[in-house]
Amino acid sequence: SSLLLNIAGKGYPDKDGGDNLNYKDEIFESLMQNIRTTGGHGFNLAKTAKLAGMSKYHFHRLFRKYSGETLHSFVDKARLEKVAEMRKKGSNMTEISDSLGFSSLSVFLRWLRSSK
Numbered sequence: 334s335s336l337l338l339n340i341a342g343k344g345y346p347d348k349d350g351g352d353n354l355n356y357k358d359e360i361f362e363s364l365m366q367n368i369r370t371t372g373g374h375g376f377n378l379a380k381t382a383k384l385a386g387m388s389k390y391h392f393h394r395l396f397r398k399y400s401g402e403t404l405h406s407f408v409d410k411a412r413l414e415k416v417a418e419m420r421k422k423g424s425n426m427t428e429i430s431d432s433l434g435f436s437s438l439s440v441f442l443r444w445l446r447s448s449k
Contacts, residue, residue, distance in 0.1 A: 372415030374434035
């Protein structure tokens, strides 16, 4: 995905840690923008963390520190925004479910009910 290419393209920070803060800022900004754009479809925490040179647990902790919320909460909010955006454009629930990467319409509807 474009997110993984973006992270890979940035490379790893210097060993002395000089640009470590900017590197992490860029990773999390790229990640957050990608999730907002795609509604989280195709996001994989383990792959993203590995490319960023972190364990998935450390990556998640840093994301929470950076954004002020958990990754799960951020993805859910982005999905809800994407649902509202697609509904305004006239998309039906099946199209929205497929676009967000849910395995079935019933799984999507259950998530939607529990998220409101």
